[in-house]
Amino acid sequence: MRLALDTAGYDDIPKNGLYVIGGLALEERSAPLSTLINDLGLSKQAAGQLVDTLVARGYLGRRPDLDDRRRLIISLTDRGMDAARIQARARDAIDRALEARVGNRGILAFRKALAALSGIGREPATKYGTPAAACIKKATPILFVSNVANAAHFYVDILGFEIDFLYGEQPFYGSVSRDGARLHLRYVNKPNFADLAATEEALILATIEVTDVRAILAEFERRKAPISRALVQQAWGGTDFHIRDPDGNEISFVEYHASNSQNESQL
Numbered sequence: 001m002r003l004a005l006d007t008a009g010y011d012d013i014p015k016n017g018l019y020v021i022g023g024l025a026l027e028e029r030s031a032p033l034s035t036l037i038n039d040l041g042l043s044k045q046a047a048g049q050l051v052d053t054l055v056a057r058g059y060l061g062r063r064p065d066l067d068d069r070r071r072l073i074i075s076l077t078d079r080g081m082d083a084a085r086i087q088a089r090a091r092d093a094i095d096r097a098l099e100a101r102v103g104n105r106g107i108l109a110f111r112k113a114l115a116a117l118s119g120i121g122r123e124p125a126t127k128y129g130t131p132a133a134a135c136i137k138k139a140t141p142i143l144f145v146s147n148v149a150n151a152a153h154f155y156v157d158i159l160g161f162e163i164d165f166l167y168g169e170q171p172f173y174g175s176v177s178r179d180g181a182r183l184h185l186r187y188v189n190k191p192n193f194a195d196l197a198a199t200e201e202a203l204i205l206a207t208i209e210v211t212d213v214r215a216i217l218a219e220f221e222r223r224k225a226p227i228s229r230a231l232v233q234q235a236w237g238g239t240d241f242h243i244r245d246p247d248g249n250e251i252s253f254v255e256y257h258a259s260n261s262q263n264e265s266q267l
Contacts, residue, residue: 004090010083014053016042018087021059024076025084045177048164059083064167140175141206144188145247148174151185154246158225181208204242205249213239213255220253 001018005011013021042050051074054060059080063073076084099107145151148171155161155176164175164182172187183206196203210216217231220243228250229242240254 001087001090001094004086005083008083008086010086012057013059013083014050016050017054017059020050020054021076021080021084022087022091024060024074025081025088045164054080064173138182140182140184142184142186143205143245143247143249144192145185145245145249146188146190148172148185148187151245151247152176155183158223159220159243160223203250204252207240207252207254210253210255213241213253216253217241 005013005018051060051062055062055074058077060074061077063075095107098110102110143151148168149166152163152166152171152174156163159178161176161178161183164177166174174185176183176185213231217227220227226244227241228244231239231241233239238254238256240252243251243253245251
C-alpha cells in the first residue's frame with residue numbers, strides 16, 4: 001500500500017497516517033477526534049500531532065462538533081479520499097493474492113488471529129486476569145475565559161504549560177497541558193465565576209495534583225505567577241496553594257500525602 005501511494009505521489013503520509021486515512025474511508029460518517037485517539041492507542045499529544053500533520057498536508061479537514069464544541073470532527077479531504085482509494089485498491093490486490101494462496105477461510109482465520117493478537121494487553125484486567133468493568137479514565141476541567149489565546153499564553157508563559165490546540169481564527173476554544181494535567185479553555189463574553197470567586201472564599205475551579213508541591217510553588221514564584229493563596233497543609237490530607245488566572249479562575253495545586261492515600265481516593 002505504501003508503494004502504491006508513493007508511486008501516485010502521496011509519499012508524504014507520516015507513520016500511522018495510512019491507518020487514519022484508511023480507517024476514516026471505512027467510516028460511514030466523519031469520526032470525532034477522541035475516537036481516533038482511542039483507536040490508535042497513542043497519547044493525545046502524539047495523536048494530535050499526527051492529525052495536525054495530515055491536516056497540514058491536505059489529507060484531513062477539521063471542524064468543531066456542532067453537538068459538542070469541546071470536540072473536533074476530522075474528515076477526509078478530496079486529497080485524502082483519493083489516497084484512500086489508492087490504498088484500498090492496493091489492499092484488495094493483496095487480499096486477492098493472499099486468497100489465491102490460502103483460500104478465503106484461511107484469510108478469515110488469519111484476520112481473526114490478528115485481531116486477537118492486537119487486543120492482547122490492551123484490555124483492563126482484574127487480578128484474576130479477566131477483563132474489568134468499564135471505568136472512568138480522566139476528567140478535564142473547562143475554564144471560562146474572556147480571551148482564549150491570551151489565557152493559553154498565560155498558562156504557557158507563567159505556569160509552564162504547552163498549547164495542545166487553539167480552535168478558530170479568533171480562538172473560541174483551546175487546550176493546554178503540562179505532564180499529566182490538561183485544562184480546556186472556552187470563550188465566554190464575561191466569565192461568570194470571576195465575580196463569584198471575589199465573594200466566595202477559595203472557590204476552586206480546578207485541582208491539579210503534583211508530586212512536589214513546594215518545588216512547583218518555588219517554580220511559580222520565580223515565574224512571578226499570581227499566587228492567590230499561600231501553601232496550606234489541609235486537614236483532609238493534602239498540602240496545596242492557589243493560582244488565580246487573569247480571568248479569575250482559581251486553580252489549586254495539591255500534593256496528597258502517602259499516609260492519606262485512602263482519603264485521596266475517596267475525595
